[in-house]
Amino acid sequence: MKGPIRKKSRLLVPMVWIAGVVGVWELVAFLLAEVLKDPQAANKLPYLHDVIVVFVQNADTMLQAGEITLSRAVVGFLLGISIGFILAVLMSLSKIIEKIAMPYLLIMQMIPILGLAPIIFSLVKDLDTSRIVIATYISFYPIAINMLSGFQAVAKDRKDLLYTYAAKQPVVYLKLMFPSALPSFFTGMKIAAPMAVTASILVDMLSNKDGIGAIMIYSLYGGGDKFWPAVLTGIIMGILSTAAVSLLEWLCVPWERHSRQREGDSV
Amino acid sequence: MAELAKQTASAGTNAEILIEHIGMTYHTDGGEDVPALSDVNLSVAKGEFISLLGPSGCGKTTLLRIIADLLQPTSGKIQVAGETPHEVRMQKKYGIVFQSPVLYDWRTVRRNIRLPLEIMKLPKQEQEARVNHMLELVGLTEFGDHYPFELSGGMQQRVGIARALAINPEILLMDEPFSALDEFTKEKLHEDLLRIWRKTNKTIVFVTHNIAESVFLSDRVCVLSPHPGRLSAIVDITLPRPRTAEVRSLPEFSQLVAKIRASFEGV
Known part of the structure; x- marks a missing residue:
């Protein structure tokens, strides 16, 4: 005990x-x-305290670059959420849609993002759009898959209950499916959020224009002491993204918090 | 058998539930036909408390689900208040209570009871009034703002009953609602259920595998036998009402339990 x-x-x-x-x-x-x-x-x-000193000295540069990278990651992430959400709903509505879509989704996940990023960049020829597209691309999958499994985990008698009251499909989703799948939705977002940040940094690296990734690349080849502070900035952005999602989860899914607490108590 | 035929016929045409030659055969993926129910005839009067009693595999839950329009029978005819189960369900005249309470964890007790009223789109004020009335009826007024996980199993099942009754249904269908509860809670809920039944005059179809439970509660006990599921006897429960704990110690009570138990032995 x-x-x-x-x-x-x-x-x-x-x-x-x-x-x-x-x-x-x-x-x-x-x-x-x-x-x-x-x-x-x-x-x-380098020593961590040296890294922090350089980071503080270059705080302006780091924050500016970080903001460019992070803001594009957020836009891509939000788009990824929307696409993942819609896909999950469609797949839960129809087994046929699920069977058709699933192989595509799996194949899309097998394409290395490292190879895809330059292709997208050469197609759209715009750094911001590429960042957003890649961040969307990488974040929709974990959200779609987690949410779908959340939908599929809804107990049959919970659905039977609404069926008995002759509830229509939109009501079933609103009153049962969405709240049930909310914890899984957050699980997906927690996986996707730092991935979106990584994707945005990766696209930064394709040019030496702006963004945290650009600082990493030109410090790596051109020397200087800004490489590690840039890495540190990337880490902070990743942590921030996960923390933001966790905070949102804490606010939106209070009943999960309760039941987890109770499980903890009974151990 | 002659007695059985007479009993089914006696309730006549003004029956609330009229089941004629109902059969149910499941088709397995292997192409096999598994008969779950065969040639069931039963008539339930308005306001009657009837139990479907039998061991697992006798088709009692199948029969309940057919009445609830959760399953379509493969043969026979069923009428509820002169209409098909589908029509009755679409008019939201069924209240259903499952073996597990089937409460939505993200809703408080109050909002769980309100769920079917929201689906019926009743005015907010009436929803509130009905929820308050139901909380009072099941003795949970102080627990309205609690979440399901904060309640004991017995209290959760009371919420389930309150939710089923909130829409003021014509028929209350109960599928082994107390089987997961301990003996003390169960006996308390039996008396509560009878009190609620007296107050509301609902027709109740109660599925159970507990002989004493069916005797204590019912006007009539329908004994079902397995392989294939069929109605093997209908026993009139002549015990006086209102029934309180003392009824359990009456010799008639034990005699009825023994009589029903004996009816299983030939199977």
């Missing part, structure tokens, strides 16, 4: 975790620079 995790220790876990990451990073950087005497140590893995 383990008691529920108390507030204090709930804060303790992430703090230990962060301390661990920082500790390992600093240690490895120290080993590279001081023990192995690697002349490239500052490029391979």
Whole structure:
């Protein structure tokens, strides 16, 4: 019998975790620079505190680039949500649509995004559009699949209940299917959100114009100390995107929170 | 058998539910035909409390689902208040209670009871009034704003009953509603159900595999036997009403239970 995790220790876990990451990073950087005497140590893995100093010094550049990358990722993500949502509804409405669409979706997922990004870029010839298209492309799938499985997991007697009241299809979706699938929808979004950010960074890398990816690329080849701060910015954006979705989930799916809490209590 | 025929006929033409030669055969994917019900004849009077009793596989739930228009029989005729089950369902005259409470976790008790009223598009004020009335009827007035997970199994099933009665249905269909509850909760709910039945005068079709339960509750017990499911006896329950806990200790009670149990032995 383990008691529920108390507030204090709930804060303790992430703090230990962060301390661990920082500790390992600093240690490895120290080993590279001081023990192995690697002349490239500052490029391979600089000290975290150095990275943070450069990050702060270049905060304007980083934030500007980050904003370009992130805002396009968000637009793509929102489009991905819409497409994923519509696909999931269509597939749940008709087995035939599901059977026709599924192979296409699977094949689309097998195309490496690394190869697809330059193709899209050469087609639309616009960096912003490419970022959005690729972010959409990568984020709709996890949302569609998770939501579909959420729809399919709706218990039969819950549907029978509405059938008994002669509820029409839109009412069934509104009152039962959507609320039931909401937790799965959020699961899909949590997977898709950082992927959309990654996709946007990837498209940045296709040019050296703007965006976090562009800073990474030209620092990588042209040298300078901005590579790691740019990576750090990318990480922060990824974490922010997931955190935003989690916050939204916390607000929108209170009953899941309750039942999870109860499961925790009964352990 | 002659007695059975007489009993079915006696309820006559003003029967609330009239079942004639109903048969149900399931077709498996392997092309096999599995008979679930064969030649069932039954007439239920308005305001009657009738139980469908039998072991698993006897087709009692199948019969209930046929009445509810959740299943279409493969042969025979069924009329409910002079209409087809489909017509009755479209007019929202069925209340249904399942084995599990089938509550929607994202809705409070109050909003779960309101669900069928929303589907009927009743005015907001009337919805509220009816929900309050139902909460009072099942003794859950203080729990209106609780979520289902905060309630015990017995309380959840009460919510299920309140929801079924909220639309003021002609017929209440109950599919082993108390089978998952402990003995004490079950006996309490039996008395509650009879009290509610007296107040509302609904026709109730109650599916169970518990002999004592069917005897305690019903006006008549329909005994079904398996392979294939068929109606093997109809037993009049002559116990006095209103029935309270003391009825269980009457010799007639034990005699009726023994009589019904004996009717299974030849099977």
